[in-house]
Amino acid sequence: MGTQPSKIALLVSSLISLSAFSAIAAEATTPTTNIDETITVTGSRFDRSAEQQLTVINSIEREEIARLNPKSVADVLEILPGVSISRSGGAGQATSVSIRGSNSNHVLVLIDGVKVGSATLGTVSFNSLSPENIERIEVLKGPRASVWGSDAIGGVIQIFTRQLKGGEWFAGAEYGTNDYIRGSFGTGMEHGNGSTTLTVNHEQSDGYDVYNGAPVENDDDGYKRNAISLKGAQQINQNWQAQWNGQYDKGNTQYDDVYASGSADESDYANYLWNLAALYSNDKFSSKLALSQSRDYNENFRGDDINVPVSEFETKRDQVNWSNQYLAANELTFTGGIDWSNEAVKGDYAQDERDIFGAYLLVQKQWSKLLAEAAVRYDDVENIDSEVSYNASLAYQFNDQWRLAASTGTAFKAPTFNDLYWPGSGNPDLISETSESYDLTLHYTADNIRAYISVFENSIDNLIAWAPTGEKDDFGWDIWKPANINEARIQGVELSANFSVFSLDHQVAYTYLDAEDKQTGGELVGRSENEFNYQLSYIWQQFDLLANYHYQGKRYVGGTDYLDATHKVDLSVGYQLNDAWSLRLKANNLFDEEIISNQNYFSPGREFFFSVSYQAF
Template sequence: MNNKHKNTPTKSFLSLAITAAVSSTFMVSAYANENNAVTNDVLEENIEVITVTATRSALNINDALTSQIVIDRQAIERINPVSVIDLLSTVPSIDIASNGGKGQSASVFMRGTSSDHTLVLIDGVRISSATSGGTNLNTLSPALIERIEIVQGPRAALWGSDAIGGVIQIFTRKLDGGDFFAGASIGSDNYRKYQAGVGIAHGDGQTSITVNHEESDGFDVQDNTETDDDGYEFTSIAVRGQQNVNTNLTLDWLFTADQGETEYDGGYQNQSDVNNYAWLVRANYETNIGNVINNTVAMVGQNEDAADSLKDGVLKGSFETRRNQFSLVNHSQFSEDVQLNVGIDHYQDDVSGSETSYEQTKRDTTGMFAHGLLTNNNFSYEATLRYDDVEEVDSEVSYNLGAGYNFSTNSRVVLNYGTGFKAPTFNDLYYPYSGNPELRSEYSDSIELFFETTLATVDTSIHFYHTDVDDLIAWTSAGPENFEEVEISGAEFVASYLGFGGNHDFNASYTDAEDQKTHKQLIRRAKNKASYKFSTSIANADIYAEYQYVGKRTDRGDVKLDAYQVVNLGFNYAIMPELKLNARVTNLFDEEYQTANGYNTQEQAFYLGVTYQNF
């Protein structure tokens, strides 16, 4: 199957310049300055990593009884990603299916579950669509991201609907007062990007403002339809701030927005204009009552995603979904060994637009939960219970139970069991002439066992998990029905090593996701995946190399998708302390592959940019 696209006129010169710079430095780095590289990485590793997604409270990542991965700002700059998908593609047991390049829609499958079984948050705000249930990650620029926390496995007992396969929480940039940066990049397919950010101090607080604009002529995402390039143009902004009112009360706020347009191949429609935003205001109040430290967090927020569908510039339809969100969570620390979190969440979905003649256009969901964590010598225990009431659907009770044992400082074993659910979307329930208002929520139960240890100087972990999903919603010629049952089994192996010139990170995963009625594998999930990442520093240069292997998959109609291998490179060079040259080579060996049947992927691509920052 031929996926080749056009070659840009400037590709030859740009490819020679970037490949020569990256390759020559990469060759030298494996043998030079090894001691410095290892020393720096050891210092970084000793920094305590605090996460909030796994328990909805600040906790050391090594104390949470769940599988977690954190992609921080330093890693993002090292990788030089074009999209958020570039950051997620090497995570174990995450499969990506893209309908073309960055401007097109992309689906994320975590641990074999469906693409709408992963809850996606921005600073605590749900951003999935109430109509489709999906989340468009391609409109969000990595330039706006401070870090990403990925929790693998069910967390519905803490977060409610959607968190069957896991949770992805994206945190926006935080700049100190007086910090600023600006940058520009060019690349293949006439790619252009401009970004800037500034931190503003105000009393005992600060506000960060980050702006990003990017556009590209794109490439032809489907060979057998319109023979033209399918480009895109997006502009994004993020405003994140915090103010310490007094020693007990802190306020923080967020506003993100992205708008733009993307072209695609289609008979009835070939362009989509998007306009999305999210905001929140949050109060954090800390008290000490009877030697119990309490932190109470009250949040009000909203997200909206709107899309207009066009054909050659003529409006064909529009969709708009809005979600008002409220939450109140209290974290009580009774001692170093005992903590309790309790909370309530409420959100209101509202659907409108020219093509939304649904029977129902509004829905309220309310959830209440309690979560406890106990440490006793080398043992740790976790329990979570949650009740959700979804208007016009049903109520759900979900829970998590976990236990861990620390053999030593660097070795532990964890066993956890959890349930999850996914409420049917407005499309499932009320889509004109085909929705099914009698649908029930999808329900899952999962068990996981994992072991983490350090062997010599190699950090390793191995994970085994099994998930059953019942009442899975599937669309047939008669509409959506609760009839599918899915059984998923998987294993993951992760190893990290500091030495031989830099950081070496390897992971491999096996996922068997089978429909129990047809005994066929679920579409677009690979049974076998592996990745290897190498990063190092030499003189004023940071070098990054990435290898991905994705095994065979099936797609709709029992179409077989071939396995593929991709190599990506990243390069940063400090011309001076404040000025950096950055580059990326995507698909270095010009691999021909597809992640969704009928949709092309980008051929070999090159990006070159410069960034100035005063911090």
């Protein structure tokens, strides 16, 4: 389906509207508040300022995460433009994250640079991650396979764990609806020219009955979540530094089985990662060698008989990453490296491990007001295929406020072990899903306003879906297996604006999507045409106030059915007793709206939480 004239008009009018809006906001804002320069690493693997990035990257820092007081990582991501969340209940339930309309398994997730997630399902368990252990989140929009490899079709999410200086520490406690309890502690330990941060967190909730369709199990679905993380660095001399980090997440989730009576309704997980790295740097050259391992482990069983597992899944991923950056003369930068990983899964698979090798090169050049970037990467996935991915970007800085950036790129997603080798239904002849995208972004930055509008298109081919093979089983039924049969085209507009007016800080995020199934010409399942988020914050003496409104447009779920549009208002009020002690009251879904983002799975109703925290510097 080509772009209709009305949609072209919408994109043009959006660009014009941003120009007008930015000019008005610039006049209305007060000069006392400045938006700090944002340093990101996800775009190129090395620290770069926002002006050096040629892809859209949104970041959320610890201070804002604390004021949001989220109960899941999804609560943090949902406020960003272009990020859509689908939940099968509350904080402890299964959650999927989509970036710019892509599938949930088209998002690469990293924790402190280490790839995490299941190689059997191809997704990441966001419900197992604790927001309390997070320092910063970066979300990169659009394909970045040319730097990171497989999975980065829709974007990249990188989560950075907490980091404190020597002598700093914090502690907190919280109680809320459904007997929610949280306790957390973190401390920074200094050792010579280095420091290490240790954080621990425990959460639990009795939950509620998440499934409100036909009677299945009329019980509350609670969860427990424990997390511990360790992160540190040691400066050996002027040029050499050692870095290390590790994380362990362990917990339990109760859920409702909606497909078959007597199947699993409870799950234990125990995930971990560790990373050891050596970093060399001088004025011109930086090099980092990292060795890491991650595990994704999940065991499902009946809650009334926890000694008899129904299913067990485990992924272990060993990784070696060597990244380098050279600052040549005349504003020319070279970044490149080699990645190797081994994915091994537990189960009765015809093939239970594979090696993945990748090599990439990124070149960035600045000519006065013009910035150009090109990246290319080669990946070889054992027993599947090899892929070459690229990105090419240009940006022109009109003046101190306005910048226009354009980019194009390709990406791929390797088939999972379930797709390829699931006993009785896998298809070892599958190839990788591939995509090609285009992006045009207009940025505006002033003393206390930062805004952009982005127009994008992503075409995805060889999508894997279940299809009949033409064969029959012993009972005469059609045999279905995964096949590379689907295609999709996703077009959209993404708008973000952060600004201050009369001492009030505002954040506006809006996404328009036109997501088409190219096989049928119809809509893609699970996407909203419109999604909007507005956040208002205010600080007065010891008080701070944060109000967040989220609108999710109706979602297509197949046939002629849609999920209703939803409205959700959250409110967070904090009071600083002194330099160390603070109190916070948080209300989620303040107006008790009925919210469904996955058929018949209800998000929580109105919830209240009260927390006390102490922070020493």
